[in-house]
Amino acid sequence: MRVIVFCHSLQSDWNHGNAHFLRGVCADLIARGHFVEVYEPADAWSVTQLVAEHGATPLKGFARAYPQLHSNRYPPGTLDLDLALADADLVLVHEWNEHALVQRIGEHRKANPHYRLLFHDTHHRAVTAPESMAAYDLRHYDGVLAFGSAIRDLYRAKGWAERAWTWHEAADPRVFRPLPGEPREGDLVWIGNWGDEERTAELHEFLLGPVRSLGLKARIHGVRYPEHALQALGDAGIAYGGWLPNYEAPRVFARYGVTVHVPRRPYVQALPGIPTIRVFEALACGIPLVCAPWDDCEGLFEPGEDYLVARNGNEMRGHLHDVLHQPRLAQALAEHGRRTILARHTCAHRVDELLDIYAEIAPAQSQAAPPAGALNTTKPQGEPQR
Incomplete structure (x- = not known):
């Protein structure tokens, strides 16, 4: 089968968590023998910011980490859809694309x-910016893949799409896995962006405060940390490591004793049942996880077995202390969480679901086996534009 993907960026995960899941899905499709081709705009802000801060080295690092993945980087307004989609069987258009391109496709x-x-939606804008989501013209799309049932139901209720399916994110266990033998560097690590003040109070209560009161050796990686946030990290005694390539997360997780999940407020208040992809990735890496409150109403995990839940800052302090001082508890959480990922939440599971959806909506003539000799990798289209 020939699968075409339009996304903001596959190469850069600088403030762009959507790249994580898309990389895993594309890699799994390729591993099964499908042809995958990815298109991203040449002026993607994630790539632009990454190169401005770190040069071209991270793009070379991505190529080494994912040698099977490549992108066609097209200048805006010049994309030839007749050429790009000539032999397509399935086309995925991620929601971080311009409205005009979504309509053109x-x-x-x-x-x-x-x-x-x-259409693939992996953001809370359906709740926080509904006017922007309503402006996407999806009349000629076959449906929407939503990364939570709450998002799926919004598309149906608001009439944005006639058909929608729940398609949760997941971890790629070929990349996100335990790495035993790494040297211990500290107690707690957190990988996440400060963002748009959507969880500032929560980060103070469930991360900075407990680290400070317990005197933990902690490190934070991420981007978009304003000066007041960096000051708060310093006051809590937390080292700030800046941007971390996502494929390096397993190595970092392996060097610390615990991590936490602090969901953004829109997910807690209006979109229950949707964890960030960091939860899947941390559990896949076998690091004990403690979560600030979120409602797993879709039954993705087993709270208390896969991870601990802290209802407030005091409980977070207690859970972190217990995990760091009770090796059996830490091991039990790590092993149970990883088993759950491998059993239900890998990118291979999501590709199975995607292929089932395709079979449900595919025209009869498209269900034949792919022709012999079909390419099994995405094809590079020259060097990335700077």
Whole structure:
């Protein structure tokens, strides 16, 4: 099968967590023998910011970490959809694309019914910026892949799409796995962006405060930390490590005793059942996890077995102390959490679900086996533009 993906960026995960899951899905499709081709704009802000801060080295690091993945970086306004979609079977359009491109692809699908077209939503904008999401023209799309049932239901209720499926994110266990033997560097590590003040109070209560009161040796990685946030980290005695390539997270997790999940407020208040992909990745890496409150109403995990839940800062302090001082508890959490990921939440599981959805909506003539000799990797289109 020929799968075409339109996304903001596959190469850069600088303030762009959507790249994590897309990399795993594309890699798994390729491993199964499908042809995958990815398109991203040449001026993608994630790549632009990454190169401005760190040069071209991280892009080379991505190429080494994912040698099977490549992107076609196109200048805005010049993308030839007839060429890009000529032999497509399935097309995925991620929601961090311009409205005009989403509409253009939909109109192309109307005129060329040989492929199936799905919109992929992995953000809280359906709640926090509904006017922006309503502006996407999805009339000619075959449906929406939503990373939680609450998002799926919004598309249906608001009439943004006739069909929508829940398609949770997941971890790629080929990348996110335990790395025994790494030297211990500290007690707690957290990988996440400060963001748009959507969880400032929560970070103080569930992360900075407990670290300070317990005197933990802690480190934080991420971007978009304003000066007041950096000052707060310093006051809590937390080292700030800046941006971390996502494929390096397993090595960092392996050097610390525990990590935490502090969800953004929109997910807690309006979109229950949706964890960030960091939860899947941390559990896949076998590091004990303690979560600030979130409602796992879709039954993805087993709270208390896969991870501990702290209802407030005092409980977070207690849980962190216990995990760091009770090796059996830490080991039990790490092993149970990883088993759950391997049993239900890998990118391979999500590709199974995607192929089931495709089979449900595919035209009869598209369900034949792919032709012999079909390419099994994405094809590079020259050097990334700077």
